[in-house]
Amino acid sequence: MKKVNSRRKAVKQMLAAGAGIALAPTAGFAAEKSAASITMKGNINHSVCRWTYGHLSLDQLCVVAKEIGIKAIDLVGPKEWDVLKKHGLDSSMCNGAEINLVQGFNNTTYHQKLIENYAAMIPLVAKAGYKNLICFSGNRDGMDDETGLQNSVIGLKKILGLAEKHGVILTMELLNSRVDHKDYMCDRSTWGIELCKRLGSENFKLLYDIYHMQIDEGDIIRSIKSNHLYYGHYHTAGNPGRHELDENQELNYPAIMRAIHATGFKGYVAQEFIPTATDKIASLRNAVTLCDI
Template identity: 30%
Template sequence: PAGDWAKGERGIACHPDRVEEFRAGVDKAIAYAQVLGNTQINCLAGIRPQGYDCATVEQTFVENLKFAAEKLQAAGIKLVMEMINTRDIPGFYLNTTKQALAIRDKVASSNLFLQYDIYHMQVMEGDLARTVEANLAVINHVQLADNPGRNEPGTGEINYRFLFEHLDRIGYQGWIGCEYKPATTTAAGLGWMKAHNAI
């Protein structure tokens, strides 16, 4: 569950006082996924709640991920978690690849993967090509936007033509989701696909 988006919530998986709500949300997500034919679900960690120490917040997140990974696996659905930059969402709990890998080790489930958003990780850590290659086995979904501006590829600093070729070269087999804000209109911005050899 994303929580109350209108009130600024961006997930509740790391919230110690909302474990039951999270777990009920896992069941609802499975029901939705089965109707829609989804084979993968993203768990949003959420903004770190105030009033809890680091260890408690981390343990809550780990236990919730264990619960979700097991339930989803039984339903034939993969679980991914997404690292999000703290400039766009201040205080977001899961914000680097290194942290996500450490959490994944603690969860110790073969059904937990990373959702690697190129835009968020450019903001937080850079070194995109090497990071994706080093962690390819646990990256099950990739998303994109350019930086700065979060617009379509070709509007910022990221060399997407190189990255697309790199993903092909290292054998990435998953989807690449386009999660960007068009600089002008959607139709006008779609020229990036041809310019970046993505079609």
């Protein structure tokens, strides 16, 4: 995977445009698009991350999602919520309040800007009828874990009351620091869970990214079973490579989905792999079919 395809760059581009700009129609879209839809079993609520299908406009991705049986799109900001509503799709994980992935709540330097951003965004999320709003710990930059926890509690508590008032769940993503996001602090479920405990609010959860946590700690199914009360959202991708959920990667996604379902989880599982196949829509359809247990 070339670095130009990295999530960091994609997210940065979306933020610069106010949480995402629809790309121009793609010439190959008609060839990829298929009218065949999947009959869903209803055990998993499926979503897809917008940035991984950046070769499609948001309108095009919505059409594809509806055909496949996907109910929502992840990581879409307020400037494009009207597109989702036009297609009858949910914004399963809103974005646009964060500064970026590396400047987060663990560093008091960024608190003023983050608090301003989230204080403005939380009411917008609620007004639109959405629930989840993403946030990030930020990088360590030489900081120890305990200081990062203390700083995160200080910053998040300043907006958590507003989130509770509006019924919005602030959701911090777990990202691996070994391969993709060097120096990121919230790189282990234990750190994120401790932050949840210190905040003590149902309006703060973790985004458990299965791909990322496979890299940094493994033991995925045990973690889901033991810690699911702290997990408010899930992301998928094949490991190694962050590509399709196929025979070239090591995660047993049907078993993982069964574990998620067994916890009583009613939120969304979003596909966040970077497709490499010629028929990228088929890759998405195959991943959803595999995860629809």
